[in-house]
Amino acid sequence: xxxxxxxxTVGERVVLAFHDxxxxxxxxxxALDGVSFAVPRGQFCVLLGPSGSGKSTLLRCVNxxxxxxxxxxxxxxxxxxxxxxxxxxxxxxxxxxxxxxxERAPVGINVLTGAIAQVPAWRALLHWFPEPLRNKAVALVLxxxxxxxxxxxxxxxxxxxxxxxxxxxxxxxxxxDLLLADxxxxxxxxxxxxxxxxxxxxxxxxxxxxxxxxxxxxxxxVRFADRILGLRAGRIxxxxxxxxxxxxxxxxxxxxxxxxxxxxxxA
Amino acid sequence: MIRAIRPRFRDTAARLDPPYDWRxxxxxxxxxFCLILSGQRVELDRFTALTGEAILAQLGLAEESQVGRGxxxxxxxxxxxxVEERRELARLSEIDRENLPWLARIERVxxxxxxxxxxxxxxxxxxxxxxxxxxxxxxLLRVLGKMLETLEIALWATILSVLLSAPLAIxxxxxxxxxxxxxxxxxxxxxxxRAIPELVSALFLVLAFGFGPIAxxxxxxxxxxxFLGKFYAEDIEAADKKPQEALLALGASxxxxxxxxxxxxxxxxxxxxxxxxxxxxxxxxxxxxxVGAGGIGQELKGRYDLFEYDHVGTILVxxxxxxxxxxxxxxxLRARLL
Numbered sequence: 001x002x003x004x005x006x007x008x009t010v011g012e013r014v015v016l017a018f019h020d021x022x023x024x025x026x027x028x029x030x031a032l033d034g035v036s037f038a039v040p041r042g043q044f045c046v047l048l049g050p051s052g053s054g055k056s057t058l059l060r061c062v063n064x065x066x067x068x069x070x071x072x073x074x075x076x077x078x079x080x081x082x083x084x085x086x087x088x089x090x091x092x093x094x095x096x097x098x099x100x101x102x103e104r105a106p107v108g109i110n111v112l113t114g115a116i117a118q119v120p121a122w123r124a125l126l127h128w129f130p131e132p133l134r135n136k137a138v139a140l141v142l143x144x145x146x147x148x149x150x151x152x153x154x155x156x157x158x159x160x161x162x163x164x165x166x167x168x169x170x171x172x173x174x175x176x177d178l179l180l181a182d183x184x185x186x187x188x189x190x191x192x193x194x195x196x197x198x199x200x201x202x203x204x205x206x207x208x209x210x211x212x213x214x215x216x217x218x219x220x221x222v223r224f225a226d227r228i229l230g231l232r233a234g235r236i237x238x239x240x241x242x243x244x245x246x247x248x249x250x251x252x253x254x255x256x257x258x259x260x261x262x263x264x265x266x267a
Numbered sequence: 268m269i270r271a272i273r274p275r276f277r278d279t280a281a282r283l284d285p286p287y288d289w290r291x292x293x294x295x296x297x298x299x300f301c302l303i304l305s306g307q308r309v310e311l312d313r314f315t316a317l318t319g320e321a322i323l324a325q326l327g328l329a330e331e332s333q334v335g336r337g338x339x340x341x342x343x344x345x346x347x348x349x350v351e352e353r354r355e356l357a358r359l360s361e362i363d364r365e366n367l368p369w370l371a372r373i374e375r376v377x378x379x380x381x382x383x384x385x386x387x388x389x390x391x392x393x394x395x396x397x398x399x400x401x402x403x404x405x406x407l408l409r410v411l412g413k414m415l416e417t418l419e420i421a422l423w424a425t426i427l428s429v430l431l432s433a434p435l436a437i438x439x440x441x442x443x444x445x446x447x448x449x450x451x452x453x454x455x456x457x458x459x460x461r462a463i464p465e466l467v468s469a470l471f472l473v474l475a476f477g478f479g480p481i482a483x484x485x486x487x488x489x490x491x492x493x494f495l496g497k498f499y500a501e502d503i504e505a506a507d508k509k510p511q512e513a514l515l516a517l518g519a520s521x522x523x524x525x526x527x528x529x530x531x532x533x534x535x536x537x538x539x540x541x542x543x544x545x546x547x548x549x550x551x552x553x554x555x556x557x558v559g560a561g562g563i564g565q566e567l568k569g570r571y572d573l574f575e576y577d578h579v580g581t582i583l584v585x586x587x588x589x590x591x592x593x594x595x596x597x598x599x600l601r602a603r604l605l
Contacts (some may be wrong), residue, residue, distance in 0.1 A: 063516050089518030100513035105531045113527045117518035124523045170513075 014038045014074070015178050015210040016062065021071030023057055023234075031057035032068065033234035039210055039227075041177075044201055046221040047214040048238075048245075049231035050254055055214035058231070059180045062212070063092050076177050090117050093171035095200070097183035099163040103156035107146065107166050110155050111137040114173030133173075140169040144199060161192035165199065172203055179204055181213035185220070193217075197224045218250060345580030352405025356398040371402045406578065410566065410585050417562035418589070420483040421548035427488030428495050429541060432457075435492065436499030443503060443521055457500070460493025469555040480561035487551055491544045498540050502533040538604045542597045549593055553586055 017038040023031045031054045039045050047055045060066040061073060064085045073080040075088045093114070101110045112129045114137075123129060129137075141151055144165040150158070155166055164184060171179055181200060185193035197213075201224050204211045215221050221228050222242040230238025230245075230253035237252045238245065306312070321338075323329035356362060356373060367373070376397050381390040402408075437443050438453035469486035476482045503525070510528040519527070556564015563582060570578040 065512065065516055086518050089516060092516075094513065094516045096509065096513060098509055100509040102510045102528055102531045103507075104534070105527075109527075109531075113514060114517060116514055116523050116527050117520070121523075124519075125526050127527070167513075174517075 013041050015041050015043075015076060016212065017074040018058075018061075019072045019074075021058075021061060021068045021073060023054075023061065023066060023068045030234045032061070035071070035231075035234070035236055037229060037236060037239065039178075039212060041210055042205075042208050044204065044211045044213070044224065044226045046225035046228050047212065047231055048216070048218060048221045048228050048253060049214075050216060053231040053253075054234040055216075055231055056182055057234075059094075059182050059212065059214055062178070062180055063089050063094060086117075090174070091176055092178045092180060093174065093176035095164070095167050095171050095179065095181040095184045097186045099155075099160075099167045099187075101155045101163055101166055101170070104154060106152050106154055107141060107158070108134075108137060108151040110166050111141055111169045111173060114170035118174055137169070137173060140172055141166075143203065144169045145195075160188050161196060164188065164192075164196050168196070168200060168203065172207065172209075175207055176209055179209050179211045179213075181211060183214055183216065186216065193220065194223075218245065218253075221245070341576070344576035345583065347577065348580035348584055349575070349577040350404060350407045350581065352402045352409065354400050356400050359400060362400060367400070368402060370404065371400060374399045374401050406581060407585075410563065410581050413563040413566045413582075414585050414589055416480060417552045417556065417564070418549060420480045420552045420560075420562050421487065421545060423480075423484045424487035424491060424548045424552070425541065425545045427484060428491035428544060431488065431492035432495035432499055435496040436503060437525065439496060439500040440503035443525060453496075454500075457493050457496035460489050461497060462493070463490060465490045465551050465555050466558060469558050469560040473559045478559040478561070478565070483552055483555045483560035483562060486555050486560060487548045490551075491548060495540055495544060499533070499537060502536050503529055506532045535604070539601060542601055546593060546597055550590060 018035050021032050021035045025031055029052075033054075035054075035058060047058060049055050057066055061068050062075060062080075064080065064082075076091055078084040078088055080088060102113070105113075109127065112127070112133065115129065115133055116124050119129060119133070138148075138151065142148070146162060146165055146169075150162070155163055158166070167184075179200075184200065185196050188196060197220060200211065200213070203209075213225075222245055225242050228238065228240065228242055228245055229236055230249060232253050232255075238249045240249075317332070317334050320329060320332040321334040324332040324335045353374075364373070376399060378395050378397060380393045380395060382393050383389075384391045435453050435457055438445070438449050439457055441450060444450035444453065465486045468489060469482055472482035472485050476485070506529045510532075511524050514524045514528045552562050553564040553567070556562040556566070557568045559565055559568075563586060567579060567582045570576075570582065
């Protein structure tokens, strides 16, 4: 079996590559224990694993919110380092589990802050965003399924699903090459979760953006992923298309005794 | 059954203790003892005796009390308050008799003075006519002018404190300071500014800048900057981290994160603190005026020292009304901004 890194390099251009990345937290938790993989352009890649398997740490290593102890990470052709991090961050967007929006600010401003690092300083400090950007923000708010009157509503007044739509609009504002989604639907009810993941997948496909999305529900992963990376205790224990995610694979990811009937229900 | 359970839980951490024990009782005793000692030092016994006496006197159950007498005499001399301004015309240069100020009039007052005639050795009455320029609302207007000056001092002191404390707060917020040493220096400066009472710094600033509003503005502004710097900084530290992380992940610099993710969160409490400081500055501006730092306090001190208690009464009424109106205004402003 060839390593996933080689497979990806053979195919399309690689957007993201991990080479033997390790991270141990000060309390001794091994969050990442030698992780290597590569994601080609346009793929919707799902990180699947139980809580504490290192999914968040892996995602946060990509945009430097966590600094790995060892190994190298290549993002959009740049090797991640403190020097290249500002550029990487401007081309990699992130959607968060708790939405991480400014709740007191209106929807429009929250979406526009997606460009906060890309406009001149005076515009950023005065929130005086250029008109094309404002128009784009409006178009995105409508694209993610919100109404025009939501633009001026405070984010805190919206429902969880609507807030995550705002989060997605913010992430897509600057046409990122890579979108990281850290448990984007973990705080949402099952129906809303499906809607949000469909939106994420379609919006990414329209812009040919690559997505690396962490989930803990296998049924959602099977339904939306092009490819699934199974993570357990900081190691990749499964790598393949959703069709290959069988009981044995689930047992490797979640340990034995995983109720596989949930999968059949979802299918 | 209870017996069986007890030994098992005694040594483990898994148990619930009652909220108080002998240590609490001891602490209450020690604190109570200290308060009694301290109460004697600050003459609380005399305070109780005098106040009780005053209350009894009010109810008619006791003879006149010392406190009641003092306060009563003082309050009586404040009223009626002085509204008009009366100045001797002979001492005023440049007064055009044909063209007096608005509402002003000239009053003649005849005074009879007795003088000893050296020849007859008798007292001879001499009638003198003095002319006064009387402005019916002159003194009230003068006090209102001084009150306006006081409000201006408070306003500029507040502007100064906001301008000083905003950058200080960023440097003194542990999560946004550029360096640990800068943080310590900023925290130190903020504490230092807060540690000097306005009245004390006004005393020295009057020496440096002379009598007038400059000393007042600086004294109030510096103290308030210490207050605001501390509270602004603590709010920055306590702001929700999640939106800040989101903007950081997008590549935003610290300043941009502050502007877009922190400022919207802290804005309501900043407005509240700043309005409180404005309110406090108006009250304190009258106090620092007592040591010559401009405004209505300076006028108050002057009249008090000349025993012109009716004028003092006017000043006190104007201060009271102004503070009351300002309180209403700031309450409305808060309700609209928050």
